[in-house]
Amino acid sequence: MDMNQYLDMFIEESKEHLQAINANLLLLENDPGNITHVKEIFRSAHTLKGMSATMGFEDMANLTHEAENVLDLIRNQKLMITSDIMDVIFQSVDLIEGMVIDITEGGDGSADVSGPVKKLRAIVAGEFTAESEVAAASAVAIEEEAPAEEQIVAGEQDLDDYALMVLKQSKELGNNLMWITVTLNDNCLLKAARSYMVFDQLESLGEVIKTKPTVEDIENERFETSFEIAYVTMHPADKIRSAILNISEIQDVKIDPIGLKEAQLPVPAVVEKVETAAPVKKEPDAQQAPVRKQAAGGKTIRVDIERLDILMNLFSELVIDRGRLEQLAREIGKSELQETVEHMSRISGDLQNIILTMRMVPVEQVFNRFPRMIRDLQKDLNKKVNLEIIGAETELDRTVIDEIGDPLNHLLRNSLDHGIESPADRKNAGKPEEGTIVLRAFHSGNHVFIEVKDDGAGINKDRVLKKAIERGIVNPAAADSLTDKQIHELLFAAGFSTAEVISDISGRGVGLDVVKSKIESLGGSVGVESVRGQGTTFLIQLPLTLSIISAMLVQVQDEKYAVPLSSIIETAVFRKDQIMMAHRQKVIDFRGRVVPLVSLQDIFQVPASDSVQDDEEVAVIIVRKGEKMAGLVVDSFIGQQEIVLKSLGKYLVNVFAISGATILGDGQVALIIDCNALIK
Template sequence: MMDMGQYLEIFIEESKENLQNMNQSLLDLENNYGDKSILNDIFRVAHTLKGMSSTMGFSKVASLTHEMENVLQALRNNEIPTSEKIIDLLFECLDILEEYINEISNTGDEGDLESNHLIKKLNNVMSTNIELSITESSDEEIPAISSEILIEAEEFSKSIVEKAALEGYNGYRIKIELNPNCMLKSARAFIIFNTIERDCEILKSNPPVEDIEDEKFDTSFELIILTRMAQEELKRELCGISEVENVLIEKIILKEYSTRTDQQEVENKLSLEIEESMDEDEDKRQSKTKKPKVGKTVRVDIDRLDNLMNLVSELIIIKTRLEDIDDDGRKQNMNEAIEYLERITTSLHDAVMKVRMVPIERVFNRFPRMIRDLSKELGKEISLFMSGEETEVDRTVIDEIGDPLIHLIRNSIDHGIEDPETRKRFGKPDAGTVKLIAYPDGNSVVIEVEDDGQGINIDRVKAKALEKGIITKEQSDTMDEKEAIHLLFHAGFSTADKISDISGRGVGLDVVKTKIESLGGIVEVQTIKNKGSKFIIRLPLTLAIIQALLVNIGTEKYAIPLNSIKEIITIKTASIRKVQNQEVVLYRNHTLPILRMNKILHVDREEPAKEDLTVVVVKKGDKTAGFVVDSLIGQQEIVIKSLGKFLSGIKVIAGATILGNGQVALIVDTNSLF
C-alpha cells in the first residue's frame, strides 16, 4: 500500500492556501451576490479540497466540502438564491475546515471535532433540490442488488459472524461505481478501501482484492462488510471520495449461526478477539498522537534560486583560485582574490535573505474576515483599507507578527471606533475606517494600524493608572502626553470598564510591546482626540544577519545593533550629574541618561580614572540613552545565533555571534534597557 504521509506537508500547505482563497472569495461574494465568477471560484476551491482530502483519507474534510459543493452548485445554477444566511453558513464551514487543517498540521489527524450540525444545515438549504439523498436507496435504483441477501455463516469465519451477532454489528453489501473517465482506478480503489477499513471489517470483495489492485475490473466492484456505522454515515463518507460516481448500499440479514460448539468456547473466542481489537485501537490512538514531521516551508521564485545557484558556482571558482595561489605568489593576487570573495559573499548573503523573504500579505489576508465578524458582533460599520501587502519581510517575522496586529486591530475597533450614533454627533461618516499599511524604510519594515475613532483619552488613561497604583498623583500632574500614552503598554493596564471577548481583558498592550521588542522592533503611538489613533510598528528586515558595532567592556567584547545607534560621542566625567539616583548629562540642551554598561552586564573591572568617556548614544523611538563603553572596535556584519532555551530568559542579551577569530561576542538588547 502507498504511504500517503509523504504528501502530508504539501496537502497542508495547499489546503491553507485554498482556504485563504475561499475566505477572500466569500468576502467578495458578500458585496456582490450575483457574481457567477466568484461562485465558480468558491466551487473550484471546495472541489479541490474535497479531492485532496479524499486522496489523503481525511473523511471529515471530504464530507463537509462535498455538501458545500452541492449548495454552491445550486447557487451557480440559480436553483436557490444567494443570501446573507447562506454566506454566514459557508463562513461557518470555512472555520471548521480551518480547524481540521490546523489539527492535521499539529497531530496528523482531523481530531474529534464534528461537523454534522453544519452538514444538516447544508442539507436543509438543499432540501428541495437534492435528488440523491443519503437515505436508503429504492429498489429501482439498485437493480444489481437484491432486496434481501441471506448469508450463510459458513461462507466466512465462524468467529467473525459470532462477533457480529453478539456485538450488534451491521452487515452491508456495497456496490461502488467509479467515474468512467477515472484514470487511476486501482489508486482510487485503494483510497476507498482505506476509508472503509478505518471503521469497518471487509469480509469479501468481488472481484478479489488482487484483481482490483491490478486494475482487472471495469468501473465498479462490490464489497461485503461488517460495521457499527449507520448506513447513511457510511454512504456519506464514500460519496465524499473523488471520482466515485455512485454508491449503492444494501443491509444484509445475517442468518443466525446455530453453532454446535460449546457456548463457553464461543465466548472465549469473542473475548480474545475483543482484547486484540482493543490492543489494535490503542496502537492506533498512540500512532495518532505522534506529531507528524511537518516543516515550515517558503515558496521561492525560481529566478531567486537561479541567482543563488550562480553565486555558489562563483564561490567554488574563487575557492579553486585561492588554492592555486602559491606561498610564493604575489600578495596582490591574494588581495584581489579576497576582495572578489568578499563581493561574492555579500551578494550571496543578499540572495539568501531574499529567499527567506515573504510578502506581508500572508498576515494581512486574515484581517478582512476578522473585521467583518467584529463589525457584526459590535453593531458597528467598519471598512478596512490595506496597503503595501507586497512588502517583504523575513519569514520569522511573518510567523510572529500576526498576534500583535490582531490585538491592535481589535483594540482599534473596540476602544477606538465609536458606535454609529456617536459618530453622527461628531459629524463623522457612519462607517469607521481602519487602515493597515506596510512599507519598507531603509533596513526596517514599518507597519501602521490607524483608525478614525475617538483617539486616546489621556485624562482617562492617567485616572486609570492612578486608580491601579501604577503612578502617583504628583507623577500624574507632571506627566506629558507621550509619557501618559506609554502607560498603555504597562503590564495589566486596560481602560475598559468591562471585560469583553474583543479586548479589554486586563492584558493591555503589554503583550504587543513584548512581542515586537523580542523581534528587535519598537512600537510608537500617535493620537488626536476625536480624530483617531495610529500605532506604528518598526521591525528589522531580517533577524538572521545584521550590521553591528563591536565594543570592548573590560576584557569582553559586545555587539550593539547598528540600527539602534544614533551617534557616538565623548563626554567629560566631570559633566555627569545625578538626578533621582540616575546619572545624566546635559547634551545639546537635552538631558541624556547615562548607563554604565560594565555594571549592567556585571563585567568585573577596575573603574579607570578617565577624564573623557566614550558613549554610544542609542535610540528607541523618541527616547535616547548613552551607553558608556571602554573602547570601540568597529562596525561588522554579524550572524545572530540563539543562546538556546536555558539562557532564553536573559533580558539584556538578544543573542550571540561568533567573530572571525572564533571568539563569542554577546549582542546587547538595547530595547530592554530603556
C-alpha cells in the same frame, strides 16, 4: 498507495484554497451580483473536494460537496445570495479549516458535519430560512436541558473575589463555567511539558481563570499526577474533554460545571475589565507550510522551511569563519591571501543577500486572515467597520512572520472593540456610521513598520490616568507632570485595562503588555499615538531579520561588546569638560538635546584594566528607542561588522541589557547589547 507522502502537499494546497475561498466570500458578500467571485469560490471548493476524497478525508469531502452544490446554484443564478446563506457557507468553511488544522497536527480530519450538511441541503431544496434556523436552535436548546450534573461550587475551591467576579460576568455573557481535573499517566516523564500542552489547547478554546496548584508549581512539576483548572469557554464539555484527551500521556479528564452562589459574589464599586477569552478560531500556522519562491521565468519552486533553516545555520558558521580569515589575512599581511579573502568576502556577501531574500515572506500571509475576522466581529458587536490593508507585499523574515500574527490579532480586536464607536455614537459625533481600520506595512531602512490605525473615539487620557493611579502604576503626586504620550504609554503596563465590563472580543485574557513583550522579544518596539475623538494609531517596528545583523564592535576595558547598528544614531568623541550633571546624572549636549550618559563599564561591572589609559576624551555611542536617547560610554570603537546573533541559552534568559552573543574572528565571544533595555 501510501498517501502519507502527499500529506504535506495536501495540507499546503488546502490552506491556499481555503484562503482563496475566504477572500472571495468576503468580496462576494460586498458584491453579491458578481459571478466572477462565485466561480473562483466554486473552483477552489471543487479542487478541495477532489483532494480530500483522494486522501481519504471523507467528512471534508462530503461537506465540501454539499457546499459545492449551493455554489453551483448561485453560479447558475438559480439561487439568490442572502446574509443567512452566506453565514452557513462561512460556518462550513470554518469547519473545513478546523479539519485541516486537525490533519496538520496529526489527526484524522474527522468531524461532525451533520449540522452544516443539513443546512446546505435545506438551501438546495429551498427549505432554508432564518426562521427555520431559529426553530432548530430552540429545539436543540430544549434537548440540551438535561438533568443538571453535580456542580462544583466555586466558593469551595478557595477562589478569590477577582476569580469569582470573572466567573460571574462570564456566566452573564453566556459562557460555560467548568472545573476541569486533568490526570496524567503515572509513568509520564515530562509532566510540565504535558501540562503546557493542556493549557495551550485550553487557551485556544477559552480562558483559564485559576489553577490548583498554582501555575508556577505546575511548571516546576510540584504536583503528583493531576491538577485542576477553573475554566471559561463557549464550547461544550465534550469538545473540551476531547481536545485534552487528544494530547498523549493524558490518563483522564473530568469536567464538572461550576455553580455560583449569590453570597459568594463580591460587589465592587467599579468593575475592572477582565478580558475573558472568546473562542477564537485557531488560524493555520504559517510555520507549517513550505515557502514558495518566485523564479525569474515566472515559475515557482517549493522549499521546505526546515531546509532554509539549515542553510541559514550553515551560512552563519561561514560568516564566523569569514571574520576569522579576514583577521588572519590582516595579521599575515600577504597580498595574495588578502586578495583571495576579499574576493571570498564579496561572494559570501552576495550569498548572504540571496539566502536572506529566500527567507523573506510577504506579510500578506498574515494579513489575509484578518478581513474574515473583522467581518465576524463587526456582526457580533453590531458595528460597521471597513478594514483597509496597505502594503501587504512588504516582506519580512519568515521567523518574524511566524510570531507577529497574535500581536496584530490583539491590536485589531482592540481597535474594533474599544476604538471604533457604535454607528449611533459615530453619527452623533458627525462621523460616517462605518468606521475605518487601516492595517499598513512599509519598509524603512533595515526595519519594517506595521501600523494599526482606527478613526474611532481615541484614548480617554483622564480615564487612563485615573485607572493607573488606582492600580498603583502612577504616583498621584507625579500624575500632573505626565505628557499625553506618557499617559498613552501606560496602556502597555502589565495587566492594565480601562474597560468597566468584560469583553469577549479583545484581549483573550491578556493585555497590551503581552503585545509589547512579544514585539520586544523579536527585537522590535511598539508605540501608540491618539487624538481624542479622531482615533488611535499603534506603530510596530520590526527588524528585517533576526539571524545576521550589522553591529558596531566596541572595547570596554578588556571586554568587547556589539551594539546593533539599527539602534545607533551616531558615534562621537566628547571632551570630559563637555560632560555635565543634571539630577545627579551625567549628561551631554547632543545637537541641542540633553542626553543622559550610561557607562557600560559600570552597568556590566567590567573590572578595570591597566592597559586602558585614562584620556581627556570619552568615546560615546548615541542610541535611540523611539524619542528617547542615551549615550553609551565605551573605551574605543573597533569598527562595524556583520555578526551572527546567537542565543545565550535557557540558563541565561534574564541577563540585563544583553540580547545574545556572537563569535568574533579571533574566536572570542562578544555580548550583544540590548539598547532598548538600557534606555528603559
